[in-house]
Amino acid sequence: MIIPIKPWLDLATESGGSFERPTSSRSGLVLASNWESWEWNLGVRDARPGLYENVAAHRMDFYHEPILAEEILEAMRPLEGKQIFDGTLGGGGHSELFLRHGAHVIGCDQDDEALAHATERLGGFGDAFLPVRGNFRDIDALLANLGIGQIDGILLDLGVSSRQLDNAARGFSFREDGPLDMRMDRSAPFSARDLVNGWDEAELARIFREYGEERHAARVARTIAKAREAESIETTSALADLVAGVVPKTSGRHPATRVFQAIRIAVNGELEALETALEKSVDLLVPGGVLAILSFHSLEDRIVKRFMHRRSNPFVDRPEWTEPRPNPDFAFYLPSRRAIAPGPDECDRNPRSRSAKLRIAKRA
Numbered sequence: 564m565i566i567p568i569k570p571w572l573d574l575a576t577e578s579g580g581s582f583e584r585p586t587s588s589r590s591g592l593v594l595a596s597n598w599e600s601w602e603w604n605l606g607v608r609d610a611r612p613g614l615y616e617n618v619a620a621h622r623m624d625f626y627h628e629p630i631l632a633e634e635i636l637e638a639m640r641p642l643e644g645k646q647i648f649d650g651t652l653g654g655g656g657h658s659e660l661f662l663r664h665g666a667h668v669i670g671c672d673q674d675d676e677a678l679a680h681a682t683e684r685l686g687g688f689g690d691a692f693l694p695v696r697g698n699f700r701d702i703d704a705l706l707a708n709l710g711i712g713q714i715d716g717i718l719l720d721l722g723v724s725s726r727q728l729d730n731a732a733r734g735f736s737f738r739e740d741g742p743l744d745m746r747m748d749r750s751a752p753f754s755a756r757d758l759v760n761g762w763d764e765a766e767l768a769r770i771f772r773e774y775g776e777e778r779h780a781a782r783v784a785r786t787i788a789k790a791r792e793a794e795s796i797e798t799t800s801a802l803a804d805l806v807a808g809v810v811p812k813t814s815g816r817h818p819a820t821r822v823f824q825a826i827r828i829a830v831n832g833e834l835e836a837l838e839t840a841l842e843k844s845v846d847l848l849v850p851g852g853v854l855a856i857l858s859f860h861s862l863e864d865r866i867v868k869r870f871m872h873r874r875s876n877p878f879v880d881r882p883e884w885t886e887p888r889p890n891p892d893f894a895f896y897l898p899s900r901r902a903i904a905p906g907p908d909e910c911d912r913n914p915r916s917r918s919a920k921l922r923i924a925k926r927a
């Protein structure tokens with residue numbers, strides 16, 4: 564296997580040139596911009612089996628299995644003439660499905676290894692696929708750099724890929740021994756090792772509580788602060804053992820699950836990136852354009868839910884007002900106020916999908 568040497572655009576160092584917006588739509592199927600048509604679109608699934616025929620065949624990519632693929636295709640309608648920003652390219656699973664249905668895809672990831680893999684996997688799609696290295700929080704600059712003003716869809720499939728999680732050398736997993744790293748962007752200057760050995764006890768307790776929702780946050784922070792006085796904590800198993808010494812084991816979960824999640828979120832600035840990208844999506848989607856966010860824990864889902872609900876209420880009301888007033892933040896229609904979760908078949912086939920929640924919003 565030949566990994567191409569940086570065949571993607573790098574926001575930090577390069578100017579993007581131009582990526583022509585596809586103009587033709589041979590299929591003639593476009594997302595209608597009103598609510599009734601949206602519901603109708605969701606209902607046509609059985610009548611158009613061709614749209615889904617490739618999903619099963621491409622599920623088993625070894626890198627990362629795309630989650631809720633059918634539901635995402637249903638919502639995004641990645642037909643010819645559409646231009647989609649996949650902000651979390653990963654193994655390229657979702658992007659490949661979009662490309663197979665005729666859309667153009669700008670595939671963004673901050674992990675150079677993921678980009679190399681997806682660039683090779685999707686090379687056969689030629690100009691329809693454009694890989695870009697960067698953080699999706701910079702989506703406006705990434706697109707502007709490519710000469711793109713607005714797009715038809717944005718997908719964010721949050722968190723880490725199976726590949727990142729399973730590779731001990733990346734330091735994400737408490738099950739494998741590896742260096743305490745956890746950076747998705749390996750050029751970033753700040754790793755889990757810096758956080759665990761450098762942040763004071765109160766800050767550690769705060770992130771374990773806020774980002775990990777860990778009930779024993781203070782005890783874990785105290786244990787880490789004490790242990791590192793003797794020697795610095797360098798490996799995932801050293802940290803996992805320390806945590807397992809103070810957090811009681813609950814059914815089915817490794818005691819270090821929440822602490823590792825908290826550190827990963829802090830190291831990669833995950834929640835800030837999500838909040839920033841959501842706000843920027845408002846100006847970047849064409850009317851009728853679709854925002855699809857796959858989240859994997861309650862902190863992420865809460866941010867997405869609050870954003871979508873705040874931005875989809877046409878009116879706001881306050882006790883001191885005599886009547887509701889138009890919502891200046893109104894920007895989206897929601898096909899449903901509830902999140903979509905994988906069914907039992909998908910959960911059985913791909914246990915990592917179990918905690919997934921998909922929320923969809925359509926630009927007004």
Ligand SMILES: C[S@@+](CC[C@H](N)C(=O)[O-])C[C@H]1O[C@@H](n2cnc3c(N)ncnc32)[C@H](O)[C@@H]1O
Nearest residue numbers: 629651653654655656657672673674698699720
């Ligand atoms: C769950 S995987 C995506 C899998 C992909 N949808 C697929 O089907 O193969 C998440 C990917 O997004 C990347 N990522 C996470 N947060 C990011 C961010 N803020 N900016 C750019 N890439 C990000 C990670 O490096 C990882 O490769």
